[in-house]
Amino acid sequence: MITVQYFFEVTGTGFFAISGALAASEKARPDWFGATFIGFITAIGGGSLRDMLLGSFPLAWVKDVTLLYAIFAGVVVANVLYIPLLRLRKSFLLFDTLGIAMFAILGAEKALGVGAHPIVAAIMGMFSAVMGGVIRDTLTNEIPIIFRKEIYATACFAGAAIFVINAGLGVERTLNFFVSGFLIVVIRLIAHRMNLSLPKFREDGPPPIA
Amino acid sequence: MITVQYFFEVTGTGFFAISGALAASEKARPDWFGATFIGFITAIGGGSLRDMLLGSFPLAWVKDVTLLYAIFAGVVVANVLYIPLLRLRKSFLLFDTLGIAMFAILGAEKALGVGAHPIVAAIMGMFSAVMGGVIRDTLTNEIPIIFRKEIYATACFAGAAIFVINAGLGVERTLNFFVSGFLIVVIRLIAHRMNLSLPKFREDGPPPIA
Amino acid sequence: MITVQYFFEVTGTGFFAISGALAASEKARPDWFGATFIGFITAIGGGSLRDMLLGSFPLAWVKDVTLLYAIFAGVVVANVLYIPLLRLRKSFLLFDTLGIAMFAILGAEKALGVGAHPIVAAIMGMFSAVMGGVIRDTLTNEIPIIFRKEIYATACFAGAAIFVINAGLGVERTLNFFVSGFLIVVIRLIAHRMNLSLPKFREDGPPPIA
Numbered sequence: 001m002i003t004v005q006y007f008f009e010v011t012g013t014g015f016f017a018i019s020g021a022l023a024a025s026e027k028a029r030p031d032w033f034g035a036t037f038i039g040f041i042t043a044i045g046g047g048s049l050r051d052m053l054l055g056s057f058p059l060a061w062v063k064d065v066t067l068l069y070a071i072f073a074g075v076v077v078a079n080v081l082y083i084p085l086l087r088l089r090k091s092f093l094l095f096d097t098l099g100i101a102m103f104a105i106l107g108a109e110k111a112l113g114v115g116a117h118p119i120v121a122a123i124m125g126m127f128s129a130v131m132g133g134v135i136r137d138t139l140t141n142e143i144p145i146i147f148r149k150e151i152y153a154t155a156c157f158a159g160a161a162i163f164v165i166n167a168g169l170g171v172e173r174t175l176n177f178f179v180s181g182f183l184i185v186v187i188r189l190i191a192h193r194m195n196l197s198l199p200k201f202r203e204d205g206p207p208p209i210a
Numbered sequence: 211m212i213t214v215q216y217f218f219e220v221t222g223t224g225f226f227a228i229s230g231a232l233a234a235s236e237k238a239r240p241d242w243f244g245a246t247f248i249g250f251i252t253a254i255g256g257g258s259l260r261d262m263l264l265g266s267f268p269l270a271w272v273k274d275v276t277l278l279y280a281i282f283a284g285v286v287v288a289n290v291l292y293i294p295l296l297r298l299r300k301s302f303l304l305f306d307t308l309g310i311a312m313f314a315i316l317g318a319e320k321a322l323g324v325g326a327h328p329i330v331a332a333i334m335g336m337f338s339a340v341m342g343g344v345i346r347d348t349l350t351n352e353i354p355i356i357f358r359k360e361i362y363a364t365a366c367f368a369g370a371a372i373f374v375i376n377a378g379l380g381v382e383r384t385l386n387f388f389v390s391g392f393l394i395v396v397i398r399l400i401a402h403r404m405n406l407s408l409p410k411f412r413e414d415g416p417p418p419i420a
Numbered sequence: 421m422i423t424v425q426y427f428f429e430v431t432g433t434g435f436f437a438i439s440g441a442l443a444a445s446e447k448a449r450p451d452w453f454g455a456t457f458i459g460f461i462t463a464i465g466g467g468s469l470r471d472m473l474l475g476s477f478p479l480a481w482v483k484d485v486t487l488l489y490a491i492f493a494g495v496v497v498a499n500v501l502y503i504p505l506l507r508l509r510k511s512f513l514l515f516d517t518l519g520i521a522m523f524a525i526l527g528a529e530k531a532l533g534v535g536a537h538p539i540v541a542a543i544m545g546m547f548s549a550v551m552g553g554v555i556r557d558t559l560t561n562e563i564p565i566i567f568r569k570e571i572y573a574t575a576c577f578a579g580a581a582i583f584v585i586n587a588g589l590g591v592e593r594t595l596n597f598f599v600s601g602f603l604i605v606v607i608r609l610i611a612h613r614m615n616l617s618l619p620k621f622r623e624d625g626p627p628p629i630a
Contacts, residue, residue, distance in 0.1 A: 025622050029620060029622070031617060031618035031620055033566070033618050034621065037567075037573070038567075052262055052472055052473070055267025055475075058474070059475075062537075065540065068540070082622055117273075119278055120271070120272050120278070138349060139558060139564055139567075140563065141351065142351075143238070144349055147244045153247070198243050200242075201240050201241060201242050201244065201245035202289065262472055265477025265478060265479075327482075327483075330481070330485065333488075348558060353560065356457065357448055357450055357454045357560070361453075363457070407451060408453050410452075411454065411499060
């Protein structure tokens with residue numbers, strides 16, 4: 001299982017870098033350094049923030065440069081397969097969602113492993129999955145995706161919460177991984193397909209006196 | 211005192227979440243997830259940054275989920291009492307200022323407690339009070355409030371500095387809390403009422419040759 | 421060497437604060453607090469992020485307030501010599517580049533010192549030099565300089581990488597400092613003078629179907 005999980009971590013990191021380089025390229029026409037920087041931030045931002053909040057050092061990419069190689073490879077793939085990747089956006093949504101699901105659950109598990117409360121672990125799982133993109137959007141001066149898009153971070157939070165609950169109930173780890181991850185993928189893909197969104201915090205705008 | 215202080219910490223965290231959810235709702239029309247996320251960041255951002263800078267782990271909300279419950283409650287209150295809260299903006303300024311004052315002083319005390327130099331402790335107190343709002347503004351693509359508004363972070367810095375100085379002089383803790391906190395509240399409310407601001411760094415703009 | 425290095429660290433921190441206060445003043449007309457805050461963030465942001473990523477506590481400015489005095493002094497100098505400094509922008513580019521070069525190399529060395537992999541150390545060197553400016557630009561709602569400007573972060577990465585390689589090869593430390601630092605200065609100044617830039621990640625924009 002360790003080996004399979006590690007394979008997924010490295011692959012997921014590479015996919016995040018592809019996603020970051022594509023996102024950067026679509027709006028800012030960066031140079032190679034900028035695209036790599038954004039791919040890097042997107043890939044390691046969420047997990048790094050989680051570990052810094054947990055005080056869990058060293059960070060994954062600081063102790064394992066294989067993750068950095070995966071990022072560099074992802075940025076090159078994003079360049080070489082740029083047109084096909086943009087054309088295959090729908091397939092890419094699937095890959096992206098698989099990556100997010102995996103990061104959310106691995107992140108929640110890591111937080112549990114250092115003794116975090118279940119609610120905190122679910123938050124950390126969601127952070128692992130989405131905060132890389134949030135930091136990327138903030139640096140490129142975009143309103144972060146989680147405030148704009150369809151159900152996305154919410155799916156990660158829900159899946160991470162289910163994972164944490166199942167873990168507390170003693171559900172076998174591999175089974176729990178697949179059930180919780182499947183939940184994230186299903187929620188996000190259905191929400192995207194059916195254009196579902198959460199209810200607005202307030203249906204009215206601010207009152208005129210504001 | 212511990213119990214009273216803890217009561218204030220939890221209440222203050224909830225007020226920060228109300229303030230964050232209101233601020234988010236006024237400009238971005240977020241969904242429930244977005245409003246909660248922004249309320250959360252506003253409430254825990256300053257203290258988390260302080261503790262990450264100090265290397266003081268675990269963070270308060272990671273080890274005590276009561277703070278998270280206070281945040282969730284604050285977001286619900288912001289929704290249910292949305293119109294009255296916006297109408298009572300002037301009263302809310304008072305609550306907001308009380309919260310900021312408390313966070314600034316508790317933050318400075320925490321920094322002193324882990325051995326920080328007095329100047330560093332005053333900075334950490336100010337950070338505890340204002341950086342949650344700064345991170346919130348940055349994520350929602352606003353120029354952070356501390357660069358726009360009347361005397362605000364400056365009041366927090368002044369109060370935290372007085373607290374640190376008094377602590378060094380051996381002033382009794384409870385007294386010091388009230389004196390320093392009162393100073394922050396008075397400075398901010400007077401500055402707001404009288405529309406006071408600090409002098410500009412430069413009265414001229416950049417020279418034409420720039 | 422320690423004393424010389426410390427002198428450079430303090431001086432470099434002051435220069436970063438000057439640079440930050442000037443940059444803030446050019447666009448946002450801040451008050452004294454805002455200019456000092458931005459000078460502070462610019463000066464300590466990169467090194468603080470590096471140390472937080474490495475889990476290396478306490479941070480430099482938390483344990484040594486001399487760095488804070490250098491920042492305050494830098495902000496005052498930026499105000500008093502505002503017009504001459506803006507006029508002497510070309511000379512200032514040289515000072516700025518010297519500061520960046522020093523931070524990049526000291527940052528890489530620090531990362532090596534806590535056992536980081538050479539690639540990680542080169543990234544940390546680059547972060548030390550540029551992330552203060554990135555955080556400053558993000559807070560003031562600018563697209564960070566590293567995505568806009570000529571070869572800049574790339575020069576820092578290149579110099580830090582050469583330093584790390586040389587250190588691995590056993591090159592004497594002082595010599596290594598000057599060789600690697602000189603490389604950063606030369607790359608940046610030549611790139612600026614000749615208006616060189618890295619190749620774009622993609623020469624085409626996004627395809628119309630995107």
